[in-house]
Amino acid sequence: MSDGAMPTYVGMPSFPDAAREAVGDRRLRANLGRATATIRAKRAGAVAELDDWAALRESGKQIKDHVLANLGHYLRLLERRVTEAGGTVHWARDAAEANAVVTRLVRATGEREVVKVKSMATQETGLNEALADAGIAAYETDLAELIVQLGDGDRPSHILVPAIHRNRSEIRDVFRRAMPDAPEGLTDAPAELAEASRRHLRAKFLSAKVAVSGVNFAVADTGTLVVLESEGNGRMCLTLPETLISVMGVEKVIPTWRDLEVFLQLLPRSSTAERMNPYTSSWTGVTPGDGPRDFHLVLLDNGRTDTLADEVGRQALRCIRCSACLNVCPVYARAGGHAYGSPYPGPIGAILSPQIRGIGSDVDASLPYASSLCGACFDVCPVAIDIPEVLVHLRARAVESGPRHPLERAAMGAAGWALRSPARLALAQRVASASRNVVGRGGRIRRLPGPLKAWSATRDAPAPPPESFRAWWARTDGGRTEEDS
Amino acid sequence: MAIPWPWGGLRWRSAENVRRAVAGLRVRVAIFVTCVNDTLYPGTGKAVVRLLRRLGHDVGFPAAQTCCGQMHFNTGYRAQAVPLVKGFADAFAPYDAVVTPSASCAAMVREWHPRLVPAASGTASRVYELSEFLVDVLGVTDVGASYPHRVTYHPTCHSLRLLRVGDRPLRLLREVRGIDLVELPGADECCGFGGTFALKNPAVSSAMGADKAAQVRATGAGTLCAADNSCLMHIGGTLSRAGASVRPVHLAEILAATEGAPA
Ligand code: SF4
Numbered sequence: 001m002s003d004g005a006m007p008t009y010v011g012m013p014s015f016p017d018a019a020r021e022a023v024g025d026r027r028l029r030a031n032l033g034r035a036t037a038t039i040r041a042k043r044a045g046a047v048a049e050l051d052d053w054a055a056l057r058e059s060g061k062q063i064k065d066h067v068l069a070n071l072g073h074y075l076r077l078l079e080r081r082v083t084e085a086g087g088t089v090h091w092a093r094d095a096a097e098a099n100a101v102v103t104r105l106v107r108a109t110g111e112r113e114v115v116k117v118k119s120m121a122t123q124e125t126g127l128n129e130a131l132a133d134a135g136i137a138a139y140e141t142d143l144a145e146l147i148v149q150l151g152d153g154d155r156p157s158h159i160l161v162p163a164i165h166r167n168r169s170e171i172r173d174v175f176r177r178a179m180p181d182a183p184e185g186l187t188d189a190p191a192e193l194a195e196a197s198r199r200h201l202r203a204k205f206l207s208a209k210v211a212v213s214g215v216n217f218a219v220a221d222t223g224t225l226v227v228l229e230s231e232g233n234g235r236m237c238l239t240l241p242e243t244l245i246s247v248m249g250v251e252k253v254i255p256t257w258r259d260l261e262v263f264l265q266l267l268p269r270s271s272t273a274e275r276m277n278p279y280t281s282s283w284t285g286v287t288p289g290d291g292p293r294d295f296h297l298v299l300l301d302n303g304r305t306d307t308l309a310d311e312v313g314r315q316a317l318r319c320i321r322c323s324a325c326l327n328v329c330p331v332y333a334r335a336g337g338h339a340y341g342s343p344y345p346g347p348i349g350a351i352l353s354p355q356i357r358g359i360g361s362d363v364d365a366s367l368p369y370a371s372s373l374c375g376a377c378f379d380v381c382p383v384a385i386d387i388p389e390v391l392v393h394l395r396a397r398a399v400e401s402g403p404r405h406p407l408e409r410a411a412m413g414a415a416g417w418a419l420r421s422p423a424r425l426a427l428a429q430r431v432a433s434a435s436r437n438v439v440g441r442g443g444r445i446r447r448l449p450g451p452l453k454a455w456s457a458t459r460d461a462p463a464p465p466p467e468s469f470r471a472w473w474a475r476t477d478g479g480r481t482e483e484d485s
Numbered sequence: 486m487a488i489p490w491p492w493g494g495l496r497w498r499s500a501e502n503v504r505r506a507v508a509g510l511r512v513r514v515a516i517f518v519t520c521v522n523d524t525l526y527p528g529t530g531k532a533v534v535r536l537l538r539r540l541g542h543d544v545g546f547p548a549a550q551t552c553c554g555q556m557h558f559n560t561g562y563r564a565q566a567v568p569l570v571k572g573f574a575d576a577f578a579p580y581d582a583v584v585t586p587s588a589s590c591a592a593m594v595r596e597w598h599p600r601l602v603p604a605a606s607g608t609a610s611r612v613y614e615l616s617e618f619l620v621d622v623l624g625v626t627d628v629g630a631s632y633p634h635r636v637t638y639h640p641t642c643h644s645l646r647l648l649r650v651g652d653r654p655l656r657l658l659r660e661v662r663g664i665d666l667v668e669l670p671g672a673d674e675c676c677g678f679g680g681t682f683a684l685k686n687p688a689v690s691s692a693m694g695a696d697k698a699a700q701v702r703a704t705g706a707g708t709l710c711a712a713d714n715s716c717l718m719h720i721g722g723t724l725s726r727a728g729a730s731v732r733p734v735h736l737a738e739i740l741a742a743t744e745g746a747p748a
Pocket of ligand 1: 186270318320321322323325326348377380383385448462463
């Protein structure tokens with residue numbers, strides 16, 4: 001991918017460096033720990049209510065795999081249906097093309113403001129910045145997105161709750177500082193904060209002539225677009241403006257309405273632990289006298305077809321952006337979303353960003369390693385993406401492709417050489433045992449040399465034993481000549 | 486899990502019956518001790534040998550064994566892992582069953598060896614983590630152990646979510662004489678070890694370890710038990726640095742302990 005693929009994130013530090021800072025931020029850790037623990041427990045409850053969850057999950061996986069295997073067919077069908085219903089379809093190879101299309105469409109209306117709802121794809125492309133460069137102001141209308149947008153230089157840190165890193169007193173401060181129509185004496189009571197944002201947004205909805213939306217699902221069979229949200233802002237954005245521009249990643253297409261049955265069960269329970277999604281909006285092209293008069297659909301590739309070419313990695317394209325994997329991830333809970341250097345944080349970000357952007361940058365090359373491979377993400381993923389499998393696969397790609405980490409490469413080579421031969425392993429063990437009194441005191445080592453310092457900075461290591469298991473076995477004939485075995 | 490074992494479905498009532506049945510079958514069982522246990526925790530390997538012998542099984546140790554290749558594989562060094570996989574398959578080919586005191590290595594072997602080296606799949610399918618071997622193959626939960634201490638059990642991620650050993654280790658521990666088993670809060674959360682993750686992301690890994698160590702201390706247990714020494718090395722090393730007196734002890738060592746020969 002070109003450097004311009006996700007312009008906002010150029011020059012991010014590698015994951016371990018960014019995460020180190022986040023780990024030191026106690027307030028962030030507390031905010032995140034509390035929030036993810038709550039939603040994690042709720043999700044588990046909501047999923048446990050359905051005794052056919054495993055079957056639903058399998059269906060979701062199968063539908064997505066079927067679409068991915070026939071992507072060209074379904075996208076062309078979608079284009080035909082949307083066009084028949086009075087919409088216009090645009091194909092964008094990458095972020096720059098998508099931004100150019102949207103900018104041109106907004107310019108053509110003569111407007112200088114747009115309202116936005118639910119769009120990760122446009123975060124991925126950096127649309128807001130591109131519009132700003134063209135003198136067009138974009139207003140986010142999801143509450144959490146609004147908080148992030150008003151928080152100068154802030155970035156989303158969660159898929160569903162982009163402002164999860166903020167607590168309510170921080171939100172109050174952001175509103176007081178950056179929301180021009182914030183009421184005097186605004187407190188951090190949730191109801192007051194909600195009311196302030198509601199009034200602020202209402203004015204935007206009523207005046208906006210152009211809206212930009214994301215898409216959760218696109219039904220190829222009928223050309224219908226579907227957006228799920230929980231604040232009602234989607235309803236406003238999708239019906240009030242005269243022009244609607246929707247931007248979707250090409251993998252969001254599904255064959256028929258029937259398939260929605262599966263995803264409308266999987267998604268709400270996985271993401272917000274709700275049985276049913278609060279506001280599900282669907283629209284097909286344009287309807288005279290009702291809603292937007294002009295509808296445009298932008299189909300975004302931006303590295304997705306490259307991802308599709310990877311037999312192991314392509315499963316990441318099944319993702320329905322529920323964020324369940326973030327909420328169970330022990331690494332995410334401590335590193336926070338910003339460390340992932342993209343709009344896609346957490347486990348899904350760790351496998352998606354390096355695929356759609358490539359592993360050219362420090363942050364992207366480090367993302368496949370941003371996991372202890374504990375497997376909690378795979379267990380909760382509603383479309384059964386084997387995230388640990390993809391992580392390990394991408395690690396292999398990183399190792400095979402680049403001259404990164406020469407020290408690690410040398411160490412792995414040496415370890416592999418020793419482990420390939422039992423005699424060499426035994427020799428290494430004898431050396432270790434001989435050094436036990438030098439390196440360890442009281443059976444433990446408090447300081448290790450070289451790269452192993454990263455271990456001993458916070459953890460003791462065991463001193464090597466007087467003899468290895470294999471030495472013991474050889475000496476005692478497997479314990480047979482030893483009394484107490 | 487399906488067990489490719491002619492008498493896998495049978496359940497014996499006591500260790501005594503197992504001893505008699507197994508003695509009559511002449512099944513060749515090997516221990517895969519793992520490179521970490523071989524080098525750093527020989528006591529765990531000895532405990533497995535002692536325990537299985539007590540249950541009437543003789544155990545072989547093919548000295549050609551070294552490592553399952555997990556560290557290389559999980560870090561992305563696939564080409565380095567392949568010879569280790571082949572070496573593993575050759576070393577254990579003559580055995581009917583391979584028992585290992587590491588859930589993580591058992592998962593690596595069963596899950597990945599066949600995909601890396603198809604010829605290794607036969608051997609790989611005969612590899613059991615210790616608690617699986619005891620509960621599923623031998624059909625025993627009371628192994629005649631004695632361990633009169635307060636113990637808390639950490640189910641490691643790979644035992645829980647890769648091998649899915651479920652409550653097998655707990656069923657074994659519950660039968661141990663004198664044990665005071667206390668529940669670990671947040672048990673299913675990762676301790677932050679993750680192999681080379683502990684070195685490549687030390688800040689996050691240490692933060693996870695510190696949280697896990699705090700949960701362990703909150704139980705008041707004097708012993709922390711798990712089915713993997715690498716995780717115990719991580720939590721134990723964190724506890725030890727904090728000056729806590731909790732002792733990390735592998736499941737095998739508790740199950741091998743008796744009144745006459747305590748762990
Ligand atoms: S990877 Fe799975 S769990 Fe994570 S956001 Fe996507 S669908 Fe949800």
